[in-house]
Amino acid sequence: MAAPQSRARSGLLTLPALLMFVAFAVVPLAGAVILSLTRWDGLGAISWEGLGNWVEVLHDPLTGNALLLTLKIMVFSWVVQTPISLLLGVFTAGTQRYRAVLAVLYFIPLLLSSAAVAIAFKAVLDPNFGLGGVPGLGFLSQDWLGDPDLVLYVVIFVIAWQFVPFHTLLYQAAVRQIPASLYEAADIDGAGRVKQFRHITLPQLRNTIITSSTLMVTGSLTYFDVVFVLTGGGPGNATRLLPLDMYLTGFSANDMGKASVLAVILVVTGLALAFSLTKYTGFARMRSEQEGL
Amino acid sequence: MAAPTTIADHRPHARASARGGGVRRLPNVGAGIGGFVWLAVIILPIYYVVISSLRSQTGFFDGNPLAPPDHISFEKYALVLQSGFGRYFLNSVVITVVSVTVTVAFSLMAAYGVVRGEGRLARTSFSVFLLGLAIPVHATIIPLYYMITRLHLYDSLLALILPSIGFAVPITVLILANFIRDIPRELFESMRIDGATDWGMLWRLVLPLARPALVTVGIYDALHVWNGFLFPLILTQSADLRVLPMALWAFQGEFTVDVPAVLAAVVLSTLPMLVAYVLGRRHLVRGLTAGFGK
Known part of the structure; x- marks a missing residue:
C-alpha cells in the first residue's frame, strides 16, 4: 500500500460544495452590487448608469x-410571536397527555407552503364567504385585505400563524433541556408556578430567546412569499415591504437597476442586523450554541 | 378539561415532578385554556379550508361556512387532478430529490474536508460557508435571473435545482461538520494507517455513522426546496414546469371564483407533507429545527 494520504489533499473535498455555493449565492450577491450601477429592463442590453439608480431610489418615497x-x-x-411561542413552548414541553396531543396539532401550519397559507387565508378572511359568515363570528366580517389601515396587522397575524409553530419547537426543545432538579429545589422552597417560570424557566431560556429573536428579526426582512400571494403589496402600497418593493420594481416595472439597489439595501440591513444582534447579545454565546448543534 | 393533567403529572418522568408533582398538584387551568384558544386559532382556518373544499360550487356561498356540507362532494378534487396536478407534483418531487441528493452528497464531502483537511482551503471554506448563512436569497434573485438566462437555463427544472443547491449547501455543511467532529479521531487515524483513502473513510466510516444527521439535514433541505416559491416565480414561466406552490398560485388566478377548487388544490398540495408528518413526525420535527437550538 502507498503511504497514508496527505491531509492537505482532504481539503479538496470541499470544492464541489464550495463551487456550487460561490457560483449560485456569492457571485449573485456581488452581481447585485454591479447591477445596481446599471440600467437594465431584464431583457435588452445592459448599460452603465453609475450612481443614478442610488440617487433615485434613496429619494423615492416608496423606499x-x-x-x-x-x-x-x-x-x-x-412582539406578537415571542411571548406566544415561548409560552406554547413551555406548555407543550409539559408531560401531560393532552398537551402532547395539542402539540401534534399545533405544528400542522408547518406542513403548508407559504403559497398554501396565503391562499387559505385569502378565503378565510373573505368578507363574503369567509369565517365572518359564521353565526357569532360576524365581527370577523371585515374587508381585511382591502382596508389599508387593517391589512398590515392581518399580514402580521398570518405570518405569526405560519411561524409561531417553528419557534414553539425551538422553545419546547429548550425547555426540555432544563434540569428537573432546579424545579424540584424550587418546589421544596415553596416557590409557586409563576415564580418558577420567572426565576428558572425564563433565565434558562436566555440563549433560545436570543436565537429565536435573531431568526425572527432577520427573517422579517425576507417575508415575501406569503405577502406576495396574500396582498401583492396592496392595497395601494400598504404592504409593499422591502423584498416586495424590490420584486415589483424589478419584475413589474422592469427596472432591474433600481431593484438591485433595493437588493443591496436588503443585504446590508440584514448583515448589519445579524452582526449587531449577535454582538449585542454576546457573539461567544451564539457561537457556543451553534457548536452544540 | 384540565382534569387529566393531574393524572399525567404522576407519571415517573423527570419533568413530571418538576411541573406539578411533589408539593402541589393543582392543574394549571390558565395554561390549559390558553392552549385550547391557540388550538382554535390553528385549527379553525384549516377546518374551514378542508370543509369548503368538499362543497360544490352552489353549496359554497350560502349557509354557515363551518357547517359540514349537506353532501360531501369530491368534484373539486377531480377538477384539480385533471388540471395537471400530477405533473406539478412530479416536478416538485424531481427538483426536491435532485437538489437534496446533490446538496447532501457535496456537503458531506465538504464537511469531511473541513473537519479532516489541513491547510488553507479547508480553513477558508469553513468561514465562507459560515458567512453564507447570512445571505438572504431574495437579494440575489436579479443577478440569478441574469445568470440563468445567460446560461440558457431559464424556464427549466435545472434553473430551480442549481440555486437551490447553492443556498442549501452552507447550513448543510455546518450541521454535518459539527457531527463529523464528534467522531473519535482514533477511528480515522487507524483507518488511515491501514491505507484507507479519503473516499474509503467517507464511505465506510463517516457515511454509516452520520446516517441520522444525514436524514435530519436532508429533511430540512427538502422542506425548503419543496415549499420554495421565489425561484420558480423568477426562473420559470411555462405551465409544464410549475411546482406545487407555483401551481397553487396559478390555480388561484385561473379559478378565481371557484374557491372550493382552489382550496381543494391547497389540501392536495399539503397531503404529501401530511403523510410525511404522520409517518415520521419525530424526524420531521428534528429536521425542521436542524441547525437551530439544540
Missing part, C-alpha cells in the same frame, strides 16, 4: 415606505 413597513412588521412580529 421610505418600504423601509418603514419592514421595520413595523419586524417589531410587531417579534
Whole structure:
C-alpha cells in the first residue's frame, strides 16, 4: 500500500460544495452590487448608469415606505410571536397527555407552503364567504385585505400563524433541556408556578430567546412569499415591504437597476442586523450554541 | 378539561415532578385554556379550508361556512387532478430529490474536508460557508435571473435545482461538520494507517455513522426546496414546469371564483407533507429545527 494520504489533499473535498455555493449565492450577491450601477429592463442590453439608480431610489418615497413597513412588521412580529411561542413552548414541553396531543396539532401550519397559507387565508378572511359568515363570528366580517389601515396587522397575524409553530419547537426543545432538579429545589422552597417560570424557566431560556429573536428579526426582512400571494403589496402600497418593493420594481416595472439597489439595501440591513444582534447579545454565546448543534 | 393533567403529572418522568408533582398538584387551568384558544386559532382556518373544499360550487356561498356540507362532494378534487396536478407534483418531487441528493452528497464531502483537511482551503471554506448563512436569497434573485438566462437555463427544472443547491449547501455543511467532529479521531487515524483513502473513510466510516444527521439535514433541505416559491416565480414561466406552490398560485388566478377548487388544490398540495408528518413526525420535527437550538 502507498503511504497514508496527505491531509492537505482532504481539503479538496470541499470544492464541489464550495463551487456550487460561490457560483449560485456569492457571485449573485456581488452581481447585485454591479447591477445596481446599471440600467437594465431584464431583457435588452445592459448599460452603465453609475450612481443614478442610488440617487433615485434613496429619494423615492416608496423606499421610505418600504423601509418603514419592514421595520413595523419586524417589531410587531417579534412582539406578537415571542411571548406566544415561548409560552406554547413551555406548555407543550409539559408531560401531560393532552398537551402532547395539542402539540401534534399545533405544528400542522408547518406542513403548508407559504403559497398554501396565503391562499387559505385569502378565503378565510373573505368578507363574503369567509369565517365572518359564521353565526357569532360576524365581527370577523371585515374587508381585511382591502382596508389599508387593517391589512398590515392581518399580514402580521398570518405570518405569526405560519411561524409561531417553528419557534414553539425551538422553545419546547429548550425547555426540555432544563434540569428537573432546579424545579424540584424550587418546589421544596415553596416557590409557586409563576415564580418558577420567572426565576428558572425564563433565565434558562436566555440563549433560545436570543436565537429565536435573531431568526425572527432577520427573517422579517425576507417575508415575501406569503405577502406576495396574500396582498401583492396592496392595497395601494400598504404592504409593499422591502423584498416586495424590490420584486415589483424589478419584475413589474422592469427596472432591474433600481431593484438591485433595493437588493443591496436588503443585504446590508440584514448583515448589519445579524452582526449587531449577535454582538449585542454576546457573539461567544451564539457561537457556543451553534457548536452544540 | 384540565382534569387529566393531574393524572399525567404522576407519571415517573423527570419533568413530571418538576411541573406539578411533589408539593402541589393543582392543574394549571390558565395554561390549559390558553392552549385550547391557540388550538382554535390553528385549527379553525384549516377546518374551514378542508370543509369548503368538499362543497360544490352552489353549496359554497350560502349557509354557515363551518357547517359540514349537506353532501360531501369530491368534484373539486377531480377538477384539480385533471388540471395537471400530477405533473406539478412530479416536478416538485424531481427538483426536491435532485437538489437534496446533490446538496447532501457535496456537503458531506465538504464537511469531511473541513473537519479532516489541513491547510488553507479547508480553513477558508469553513468561514465562507459560515458567512453564507447570512445571505438572504431574495437579494440575489436579479443577478440569478441574469445568470440563468445567460446560461440558457431559464424556464427549466435545472434553473430551480442549481440555486437551490447553492443556498442549501452552507447550513448543510455546518450541521454535518459539527457531527463529523464528534467522531473519535482514533477511528480515522487507524483507518488511515491501514491505507484507507479519503473516499474509503467517507464511505465506510463517516457515511454509516452520520446516517441520522444525514436524514435530519436532508429533511430540512427538502422542506425548503419543496415549499420554495421565489425561484420558480423568477426562473420559470411555462405551465409544464410549475411546482406545487407555483401551481397553487396559478390555480388561484385561473379559478378565481371557484374557491372550493382552489382550496381543494391547497389540501392536495399539503397531503404529501401530511403523510410525511404522520409517518415520521419525530424526524420531521428534528429536521425542521436542524441547525437551530439544540
